[in-house]
Amino acid sequence: MYEKTLTQLAAALKSGEFSSRELTAHYLQRIEKADGKLNSFISVTAEQALKHAEIADNARAAGTAGPLAGIPLALKDIFCTRDVKTSCGSKMLDNFIAPYNATVVEKLNAAGTISLGKTNMDEFAMGSSNENSYYGPVKNPWDLTAVPGGSSGGSAAAVAAGLIPAAMGTDTGGSIRQPAAFCGITGLKPTYGRVSRFGIIAYASSLDQAGPMARSAEDCAHLLGVIAGHDGRDSTSVTRGVPDYVENLNAPLSGLKIGLPKEYFGDGLDPDVEKAVREAVKVYESLGATVREVSLPHTHYAIPAYYVIAPAEASSNLSRYDGVRFGYRCDNPSDLIDLYTRSRAEGFGEEVKRRILIGTHTLSEGFFDAYYTKAQKVRRLIRQDFLDAFEDVDVLMGPASPTPAFDLGAKKDPVSMYLQDIYTIAVNLAGIPGISVPAGFSNGRPVGLQILGTHFAEAQLLNVAHQFQQATDWHLQRPAFAEEYA
Amino acid sequence: MQWETVIGLEVHVQLATRSKIFSGASTAFGAEPNTQACAVDLGLPGALPVLNEQAVAMAVQFGLAVHADIAEVSVFDRKNYFYPDLPKGYQTSQMYHPIVGPGDVEITLEDGATKLIRIHHAHLEEDAGKSLHEDFHGMTGIDLNRAGTPLLEIVSEPDMRSAKEAAAYLKAIHSIVTYLGISDGNMAEGSMRCDVNVSVRPTGQEAFGTRAEIKNVNSFRFVERAIAFEVERQIELIEDGGSVVQETRLFDPDRDETRSMRTKEEANDYRYFPCPDLLPVVLDQAYLDHLRSQLPELPADKRERFQNELGLSAYDANVISASRDMAEFFEAVHNECGDAKQSANWVQGELSGALNRENLSIANSPISARQLGQLISRVLDNTINGKAAKEVFQALWNGQGESADDIIDAKGLKQVTDTGAIEAMIDQVIADSPAQVAQYRDSEPEKRGKMIGYFVGQVMKASRGTANPQQVNGLLKEKLDALL
Numbered sequence: 004m005y006e007k008t009l010t011q012l013a014a015a016l017k018s019g020e021f022s023s024r025e026l027t028a029h030y031l032q033r034i035e036k037a038d039g040k041l042n043s044f045i046s047v048t049a050e051q052a053l054k055h056a057e058i059a060d061n062a063r064a065a066g067t068a069g070p071l072a073g074i075p076l077a078l079k080d081i082f083c084t085r086d087v088k089t090s091c092g093s094k095m096l097d098n099f100i101a102p103y104n105a106t107v108v109e110k111l112n113a114a115g116t117i118s119l120g121k122t123n124m125d126e127f128a129m130g131s132s133n134e135n136s137y138y139g140p141v142k143n144p145w146d147l148t149a150v151p152g153g154s155s156g157g158s159a160a161a162v163a164a165g166l167i168p169a170a171m172g173t174d175t176g177g178s179i180r181q182p183a184a185f186c187g188i189t190g191l192k193p194t195y196g197r198v199s200r201f202g203i204i205a206y207a208s209s210l211d212q213a214g215p216m217a218r219s220a221e222d223c224a225h226l227l228g229v230i231a232g233h234d235g236r237d238s239t240s241v242t243r244g245v246p247d248y249v250e251n252l253n254a255p256l257s258g259l260k261i262g263l264p265k266e267y268f269g270d271g272l273d274p275d276v277e278k279a280v281r282e283a284v285k286v287y288e289s290l291g292a293t294v295r296e297v298s299l300p301h302t303h304y305a306i307p308a309y310y311v312i313a314p315a316e317a318s319s320n321l322s323r324y325d326g327v328r329f330g331y332r333c334d335n336p337s338d339l340i341d342l343y344t345r346s347r348a349e350g351f352g353e354e355v356k357r358r359i360l361i362g363t364h365t366l367s368e369g370f371f372d373a374y375y376t377k378a379q380k381v382r383r384l385i386r387q388d389f390l391d392a393f394e395d396v397d398v399l400m401g402p403a404s405p406t407p408a409f410d411l412g413a414k415k416d417p418v419s420m421y422l423q424d425i426y427t428i429a430v431n432l433a434g435i436p437g438i439s440v441p442a443g444f445s446n447g448r449p450v451g452l453q454i455l456g457t458h459f460a461e462a463q464l465l466n467v468a469h470q471f472q473q474a475t476d477w478h479l480q481r482p483a484f485a486e487e488y489a
Numbered sequence: 490m491q492w493e494t495v496i497g498l499e500v501h502v503q504l505a506t507r508s509k510i511f512s513g514a515s516t517a518f519g520a521e522p523n524t525q526a527c528a529v530d531l532g533l534p535g536a537l538p539v540l541n542e543q544a545v546a547m548a549v550q551f552g553l554a555v556h557a558d559i560a561e562v563s564v565f566d567r568k569n570y571f572y573p574d575l576p577k578g579y580q581t582s583q584m585y586h587p588i589v590g591p592g593d594v595e596i597t598l599e600d601g602a603t604k605l606i607r608i609h610h611a612h613l614e615e616d617a618g619k620s621l622h623e624d625f626h627g628m629t630g631i632d633l634n635r636a637g638t639p640l641l642e643i644v645s646e647p648d649m650r651s652a653k654e655a656a657a658y659l660k661a662i663h664s665i666v667t668y669l670g671i672s673d674g675n676m677a678e679g680s681m682r683c684d685v686n687v688s689v690r691p692t693g694q695e696a697f698g699t700r701a702e703i704k705n706v707n708s709f710r711f712v713e714r715a716i717a718f719e720v721e722r723q724i725e726l727i728e729d730g731g732s733v734v735q736e737t738r739l740f741d742p743d744r745d746e747t748r749s750m751r752t753k754e755e756a757n758d759y760r761y762f763p764c765p766d767l768l769p770v771v772l773d774q775a776y777l778d779h780l781r782s783q784l785p786e787l788p789a790d791k792r793e794r795f796q797n798e799l800g801l802s803a804y805d806a807n808v809i810s811a812s813r814d815m816a817e818f819f820e821a822v823h824n825e826c827g828d829a830k831q832s833a834n835w836v837q838g839e840l841s842g843a844l845n846r847e848n849l850s851i852a853n854s855p856i857s858a859r860q861l862g863q864l865i866s867r868v869l870d871n872t873i874n875g876k877a878a879k880e881v882f883q884a885l886w887n888g889q890g891e892s893a894d895d896i897i898d899a900k901g902l903k904q905v906t907d908t909g910a911i912e913a914m915i916d917q918v919i920a921d922s923p924a925q926v927a928q929y930r931d932s933e934p935e936k937r938g939k940m941i942g943y944f945v946g947q948v949m950k951a952s953r954g955t956a957n958p959q960q961v962n963g964l965l966k967e968k969l970d971a972l973l
Contacts, residue, residue, distance in 0.1 A: 083534065083535040089534070089535075091534070096534065099534065101528075101533065101534065101535060102528065102533070103528060103533075103535075103536075105535060200535075200537060201535065201536075201537050202535040202536075203535055204534040204535050205534070205535070205766075207765075208765035208766050209765035235539065236537060236539060237537050237539075238537065238538070238539050238540065238766065238767050238768050239765075239766065239767075239768065315762060316762075316765055318569075318760075319567050319569050319578070319579050319760070319762070321578075322569060322571065322577065322578020322579055323532040323533075323534070323576060323577045323578050325571060325573075325578060327573050327576075327631070328531060328532070328576060328631075329533065339573065343571055363760065366569070366760035366761075366762055367758055367760055368758045368760075371760075371761075371762070375762055
């Protein structure tokens with residue numbers, strides 16, 4: 004069963020080829036067998052999943068089931084779930100159970116999908132390798148010595164290994180697209196505001212956005228249709244209607260204008276990655292698209308601007324973890340200051356503390372204008388770069404990451420880790436959508452093609468990605484791990 | 490040396506919305522601790538704020554009432570600091586782009602003089618919770634019911650020059666917000682709290698002196714006392730060769746003094762930045778026009794109208810217009826009886842006295858404006874005399890009748906104006922008082938005026954207070970003089 008895409012599984016459930024209970028049990032068994040090696044899950048909720056699968060089967064029998072009813076999924080452990088721990092990959096929230104579901108979770112529940120558990124992640128979504136998790140690093144199923152990418156590394160690894168047909172991730176600077184690229188799956192970051200952030204533990208509120216991670220663009224189209232839409236509980240979610248993302252998948256690409264940002268093919272780009280991306284672009288040419296070079300002149304400011312804005316917001320968002328009301332509290336605090344300092348010193352990991360310090364500094368009196376205000380100006384310029392480019396072309400294409408997955412422990416200094424996100428980060432600053440699709444391999448590790456569109460162009464991105472997947476089979480390839488261990 | 494005091498006020502007004510500024514939790518006062526705090530108020534992970542539109546409307550109404558510029562775009566910022574009763578580790582406020590821009594408020598001083606105090610701006614923000622230090626055996630309890638309650642912080646220019654002016658300004662703000670119905674203005678429950686900025690400078694000097702900020706001065710009286718103390722402290726300090734340091738001080742009403750809380754050097758760096766969870770508030774002209782059309786007549790306008798159109802004195806107009814409830818009660822009384830001066834006298838005199846005695850607000854008056862107006866009408870049309878009117882008032886207050894007329898009938902208080910009846914009573918009194926009549930007759934003519942009081946009293950007694958006193962006086966004089 005695990006060989007099938009989510010779309011195929013939905014069809015099989017509908018035709019009665021197998022039940023949701025059988026399907027759910029199948030994936031639970033695979034998780035049970037293989038996840039000891041991958042560490043992609045923080046919590047597995049087998050009992051609850053089987054119960055919900057039965058409800059889905061009953062609904063199916065009664066004729067009231069929706070198209071995705073009974074499909075097993077996993078949630079990055081950043082989505083709040085009632086009755087199931089939501090740790091955000093942190094010791095700080097190792098004991099935290101939210102009294103509510105995230106809106107994304109509510110919508111998935113309403114569609115009848117079955118959550119099998121919560122996936123591992125970099126602590127508070129800060130990281131590009133999943134090595135920053137309190138629950139230990141996740142391994143890449145294509146090569147257990149490689150990282151799966153981050154911060155949604157658990158979701159990406161679990162999907163790639165066939166432990167789950169699809170999973171939900173979040174993307175603040177590339178946290179869906181980069182792990183999708185590293186693990187050879189398809190991952191979509193929607194336009195900021197397309198999906199409600201309610202119940203998603205905030206890292207950087209003006210950048211965070213949830214999206215689907217699955218085997219194919221078609222799978223992502225089905226899932227985005229479920230989770231997108233306005234939510235009265237998130238002021239930044241847009242009221243704009245949700246189109247039918249599946250309906251548009253087969254639109255022909257003849258006449259599609261593709262732009263290749265020259266800044267995305269410069270120094271630091273792995274030659275194998277470049278080769279794979281250029282090959283992919285050729286496929287598009289064969290489908291009738293035209294290609295031209297474009298420029299996003301402020302690209303090299305994206306990482307510095309991001310590492311001012313995101314930590315600034317994070318330093319404030321993470322102030323609530325103070326040991327007073329919930330979460331980790333140090334033993335025997337001597338007074339209030341001791342309670343604060345030790346709870347936070349002991350509860351947060353290194354990278355989180357680093358970003359809190361950066362953000363606290365850049366917001367401080369005397370530094371605010373030089374850092375935060377300037378970074379916001381840069382952010383506007385970066386956004387304008389994209390808007391200008393989309394005057395001339397329909398979509399932009401380039402690598403999702405400058406290299407394939409690197410080895411665990413390979414990136415020792417934070418800045419070299421930050422540079423991993425050079426092609427993904429500007430997209431969050433601009434608020435536009437982006438998708439990463441498998442486009443080949445480098446030494447056995449997957450390479451991702453990133454496709455970008457203008458605000459709310461998800462239907463077009465999914466169409467463009469789907470047509471590529473109709474013409475290639477990179478997305479259907481499976482790591483040997485999927486057979487051997489599971 | 491002569492010193493001049495310079496005062497500016499920051500007034501925090503709790504807005505009377507039903508739910509909190511960023512959540513649906515109730516704002517009702519006095520509930521069990523932590524029963525009115527939802528996920529948003531508790532700062533739980535993943536919870537997000539959603540702005541309460543009613544709070545925006547109330548802030549705009551205030552802005553319009555003080556002739557302020559209303560910002561087309563205002564922005565919420567986060568003020569970051571750690572405190573146990575601040576659940577998110579930041580307070581959502583408006584630092585850089587407040588909703589209400591510069592405006593002004595007219596204050597009336599005790600001598601009836603008026604002065605314009607400029608408003609620097611007013612901004613929306615959320616309140617913090619409460620730290621409870623008692624009853625926890627050395628530990629601190631946290632009640633988050635108040636967390637997220639909407640506040641409008643009104644910041645004045647340093648335009649006040651005395652404690653009296655500051656108190657008058659605070660009263661004017663109180664009057665405006667209660668008129669608008671955007672706050673209950675209950676200072677005892679913390680619905681209005683005040684920080685006072687005070688400095689002194691030699692009279693004639695243009696530059697301001699160094700100021701101290703006095704926190705949490707929570708009554709009209711305390712504002713005057715805190716300022717009086719602080720001014721004296723600063724002048725003494727400077728005259729002794731010292732200098733005022735910029736600092737935050739706390740007023741202790743029990744000891745009648747201010748104490749240093751923290752100096753400028755110890756002040757927090759709040760690291761303000763725009764809240765990414767909330768969109769900028771964008772207001773269009775149609776919305777402002779709509780709210781403007783809903784504004785009630787404001788205290789300053791009422792005061793002017795009471796003075797100019799109804800002929801009340803400046804003092805009466807000021808006192809009566811200070812509270813919307815009283816002003817409206819007065820207007821209803823006036824509508825009923827048609828006599829503004831009598832209405833003002835009764836509302837400020839008999840009614841206010843009775844309300845104060847029983848600690849009631851005018852909104853809870855046992856006597857309605859209609860009842861009082863009818864009572865005054867009966868005095869005006871001579872149905873009853875002043876003495877009887879007080880008795881009718883008391884009876885109405887005690888609920889002994891539905892209307893003044895009912896009570897007048899039931900108690901037989903209708904004034905006797907029938908000359909024949911009064912003459913009969915006079916004749917009887919004269920017949921019953923031969924000694925007094927003799928004394929009257931033997932007195933010097935200039936002393937007789939005083940002596941007539943005895944006979945008037947007797948006649949009024951005989952009439953059980955219902956005889957028309959003027960008639961009694963006139964007829965008595967005629968009859969007694971006829972005996973001379």
